[in-house]
Amino acid sequence: MNRYIISMIVLLQFIYCKKTEPQKVLNSNNKEISIQNISQKNITDTIHGYFNNDNIIDYIEINTKPSEEKELSIYLGSYQNQFKKIKSITITNDDFSEVENPIENFFVSNGKVGEIIIGSSCCGNFKTTETYNYKYLNNNWFLYKTLVSTVDDDFIPIINLNLNDLSESINGEKSANNKLVYSKEIEDSKSQNLNLFNEKLNLFKKNYLNKTIKNINGIDLDSITELLYFFPLQENNLNNYNDLAFYNMYTKDGSIGSIFLLKEIVNKFPDRIVSYINLGDAYWEFDNQQKAREAYQKYIDLMKIQNKDLNKIPKRVYERSK
Incomplete structure (x- = not known):
């Protein structure tokens, strides 16, 4: 029985525990950038990845606010190794529906290029993980995929997937301009x-x-x-x-x-x-x-x-x- 428990732990870590990264990363010119030099703020966590589509390293600061909220600050990088804050988002317990104490168990992950994954996972062996995948379009990130995964008694997850229509941005704004993009994304994904x-x-x-x-x-x-x-x-x-x-x-x-x-x-x-x-x-x-x-x-x-x-x-x- 040890093999499947260990395998499941590894699997779940892959799904939602991408927080730990090396202290140095490479920008598009293969130059090392020290994460310590990116920001001198006292923050809870820093996640770095390629969050838009230019293949230049970006990062997200996660700040814990006095109330049960998380504030995400998104910084996009440039070829000059400079970073510009372009968006701040407040995440609360109300942004999740399936996970207990979601802010206490909150995480951000760097998915594919141009994606930000926001989620929460709780609790024990049979935990539930709830994630929201946002895709970068028109200088913003729009909700593309939601996924709820609950570990069953055999340690294999039960997964509920839904693809969203890219109409809701990461900061809650609505847009009707992405319908054609969404239709093409669906057709491409189906073919792939x-x-x-x-x-x-x-x-x-x-x-x-x-x-x-x-x-x-x-x-x-x-x-x-x-x-x-x-x-x-x-x-x-x-x-x-x-x-x-x-x-x-x-x-x-x-x-x-x-x-x-x-x-x-x-x-x-x-x-x-x-x-x-x-x-x-x-x-x-x-x-x-x-x-x-x-x-x-x-x-x-x-x-x-x-x-x-x-x-x-x-x-x-x-x-x-x-």
């Missing part, structure tokens, strides 16, 4: 996700046959979540999703993503027999033997209920179900 799906499935099949699949990276939770958003589970794509989960579990880091996907499959198609043996195998790969036994037993039960040939049940299923 479909290409990713096909590329990964073909790559996994090839490496599985060559017995080299353990050497390649799997498909991550974020990618699977977006795939399901753009292409929801249906009868006509069920086999491909099941195959993706099957192969993904044997990559060097794919167990979590496979369990997440297979749980989505059996939740929507509870009588699909093959998905339960795959789920059991994925849990076994992830060293969660208790959940593996439960999935294997469900597989055996369905084989009996649906009058399938019980001689086709693999020996490993009986051995691991003990």
Whole structure:
């Protein structure tokens, strides 16, 4: 059981704990900039990254105000190694809906180039994480994606993703000027996700046959979540999703993503027999033997209920179900 707990801790750190960075960073000219020289203010935290689209290092100051609020000050860098404060934002508990004591558990992360991620995560082993992704457009950042993730009793998150229409800015202002950009973003994202799906499935099949699949990276939770958003589970794509989960579990880091996907499959198609043996195998790969036994037993039960040939049940299923 230690393996999946440790893996989950690493996963959650990747999602929301990008605060710690080296004390020196490189600007676009590969010159070192000391973070200590950027600002002499007494601040709670400093996050640096590429927050607009010019590939010059920027930074955000996080100040704790007397009341339960956070003040974010965004500074954009220049080629002259100078930084200009362009925006201040106040974040309160009311800006979150799913997390307990959100300001106490607040974080800012540097996502992709041109993105700012604001979120909160609480509490204990089965914590909930709530994040808001803002994309840089027209000299401001607009809400593009919201995500709520709650760790289930198997330490695999349940994720609710929603893509927003870029109409709300990071400081709460409304804009109707981004509709065309949003439409193009959605179409591009849909196309990219479909290409990713096909590329990964073909790559996994090839490496599985060559017995080299353990050497390649799997498909991550974020990618699977977006795939399901753009292409929801249906009868006509069920086999491909099941195959993706099957192969993904044997990559060097794919167990979590496979369990997440297979749980989505059996939740929507509870009588699909093959998905339960795959789920059991994925849990076994992830060293969660208790959940593996439960999935294997469900597989055996369905084989009996649906009058399938019980001689086709693999020996490993009986051995691991003990």
